[in-house]
Amino acid sequence: MKKRIAIIVVIIAIILICALFVIRKSFALDNNVKDIKYYDNLIENQKVATILLNEKTVSRKTNKKEIMEYDSKIKNVKDANNKTLEDTDLIKTGDYITVNNEDYIVVLYGDVNKDGSICDIEDIMIVKNNYSDNREVDSIERLAANLVNDDVLDTQDIARMIKIYLGLLGEDLTTKIPENYLDFETEGDKEPGKDDENPGEDDNKPEEKPGPQEDTPVVKHGKLSVNGTNIVDKNGENFQIRGVSTHGLQWYPQYVNQEAFTYMRDEWGINAIRLAMYSDPNVGYTKSLHEIVKNGVEYAKNAGIYVIIDWHILSDGNPNINKSSAIEFFREMTSNYKDYDNVIYEICNEPNGDVQWERDIKPYAQDLIKEIRNIDTDAIIVVGTPTWSQDVDIVAKSPITGFDNIMYTLHFYAATHKEYLRQKAYTALTSSLPIFVTEFGICDASGNGVIDINEANTWIDFLNENNISWMCWNLSNKNESSSILKNTDKTTGWTKEELSEEGKWLLEVLKK
Numbered sequence: 001m002k003k004r005i006a007i008i009v010v011i012i013a014i015i016l017i018c019a020l021f022v023i024r025k026s027f028a029l030d031n032n033v034k035d036i037k038y039y040d041n042l043i044e045n046q047k048v049a050t051i052l053l054n055e056k057t058v059s060r061k062t063n064k065k066e067i068m069e070y071d072s073k074i075k076n077v078k079d080a081n082n083k084t085l086e087d088t089d090l091i092k093t094g095d096y097i098t099v100n101n102e103d104y105i106v107v108l109y110g111d112v113n114k115d116g117s118i119c120d121i122e123d124i125m126i127v128k129n130n131y132s133d134n135r136e137v138d139s140i141e142r143l144a145a146n147l148v149n150d151d152v153l154d155t156q157d158i159a160r161m162i163k164i165y166l167g168l169l170g171e172d173l174t175t176k177i178p179e180n181y182l183d184f185e186t187e188g189d190k191e192p193g194k195d196d197e198n199p200g201e202d203d204n205k206p207e208e209k210p211g212p213q214e215d216t217p218v219v220k221h222g223k224l225s226v227n228g229t230n231i232v233d234k235n236g237e238n239f240q241i242r243g244v245s246t247h248g249l250q251w252y253p254q255y256v257n258q259e260a261f262t263y264m265r266d267e268w269g270i271n272a273i274r275l276a277m278y279s280d281p282n283v284g285y286t287k288s289l290h291e292i293v294k295n296g297v298e299y300a301k302n303a304g305i306y307v308i309i310d311w312h313i314l315s316d317g318n319p320n321i322n323k324s325s326a327i328e329f330f331r332e333m334t335s336n337y338k339d340y341d342n343v344i345y346e347i348c349n350e351p352n353g354d355v356q357w358e359r360d361i362k363p364y365a366q367d368l369i370k371e372i373r374n375i376d377t378d379a380i381i382v383v384g385t386p387t388w389s390q391d392v393d394i395v396a397k398s399p400i401t402g403f404d405n406i407m408y409t410l411h412f413y414a415a416t417h418k419e420y421l422r423q424k425a426y427t428a429l430t431s432s433l434p435i436f437v438t439e440f441g442i443c444d445a446s447g448n449g450v451i452d453i454n455e456a457n458t459w460i461d462f463l464n465e466n467n468i469s470w471m472c473w474n475l476s477n478k479n480e481s482s483s484i485l486k487n488t489d490k491t492t493g494w495t496k497e498e499l500s501e502e503g504k505w506l507l508e509v510l511k512k
Contacts, residue, residue, distance in 0.1 A: 334372050
């Protein structure tokens with residue numbers, strides 16, 4: 001009897017081993033699969049389909065880094081039971097799915113406990129317990145919890161999850177996918193003209209990174225400097241920066257991408273992009289935004305356009321409130337980009353409130369400039385001015401001395417700021433103060449009021465006649481009149497119909 005039981009146990013063990021082998025083999029794919037973070041804890045060569053949560057739609061990113069809607073672009077999606085999935089079906093972290101006959105495991109960002117719910121209390125507690133060494137997350141949970149996309153799960157991830165849970169971010173939940181991340185692709189993702197008869201032919205070739213083309217603005221004009229009131233290029237010729245500013249990177253990071261920057265250079269004619277990183281932790285500043293800025297700088301470099309790194313003081317009013325964070329930030333940025341020819345530093349967007357030039361802004365700027373010059377000796381630095389960067393005439397009476405390549409910010413919104421502000425600018429110019437309009441709009445100062453095309457044209461004529469560089473606010477689809485985009489979720493390749501009234505005006509101005 002004992003012998004018979006032993007034989008049965010052995011048979012059962014063999015069956016279980018075979019079953020495990022079949023299950024493992026069903027998700028073990030070819031050896032050309034690239035590694036991703038924490039990949040070593042997954043089944044060997046297992047593909048991971050990283051799913052992002054849009055406001056209403058489950059989406060995913062393709063190898064082309066464009067968001068594709070689940071219900072229209074991903075075909076033949078089935079669950080582990082071979083059931084065809086619809087866009088209304090619940091997808092959870094850890095689910096096995098089949099897409100176009102390829103097997104994947106799902107990671108839904110924010111769904112750490114694998115229940116399909118995003119950033120709920122249980123998800124937050126898992127990350128907290130992992131951080132406190134009370135619980136060790138597995139590799140799939142780690143991918144789902146790593147919202148900041150660095151190498152550790154820490155308080156930044158916890159804070160982001162809490163903000164998402166409380167609805168404080170004001171944005172959809174997305175996170176940067178690692179560059180070496182392998183995603184599944186559909187037939188619609190294949191490049192036109194690609195020879196389908198030789199699959200895998202280029203699998204072992206390194207990914208080509210785009211670089212500046214021969215006729216890009218940076219290649220032609222090189223590193224910029226300040227001469228009198230003018231920006232001049234590497235040949236000493238007057239040069240005017242003309243471009244667009246992003247909205248707050250904490251709200252609209254999706255527009256910081258290579259395709260958008262290159263598209264705007266080629267189709268719109270911009271020669272610069274401004275990366276607006278809000279400096280106030282109460283409205284979303286975290287160190288995780290530094291990575292978006294770094295990505296933006298690289299995209300601008302690849303496109304051969306100039307880039308303004310903007311410490312976007314606004315709600316924090318006095319630049320000294322977050323001065324220590326500003327110093328830390330610009331030390332990091334200058335250490336990375338001291339040898340780049342296309343980088344400009346803007347150290348305080350719009351000082352406002354009970355803030356004075358001599359008492360508050362000038363001492364702050366002097367300290368920041370010293371910190372920057374310790375590392376980057378010659379990049380252009382733009383300093384904000386009082387009253388939301390309007391009082392350039394006051395600054396002209398007592399500019400910062402002892403440093404080269406310093407400029408001063410003037411901001412206007414055409415329906416509010418008219419001839420009186422141009423007179424302030426004219427006074428500053430006649431006093432030899434170099435001015436840079438790092439932000440303007442053609443509506444009123446609220447950013448969401450009436451548009452004044454005639455006054456906007458008067459402003460642009462004034463700026464062009466005086467070789468004053470300018471950046472238009474803002475590259476987003478926010479429902480306000482200062483947004484350049486309208487009624488579109490596209491992150492590049494916009495048609496004229498997808499531009500707002502300001503966007504259409506801007507396009508005409510850039511073409512001149």
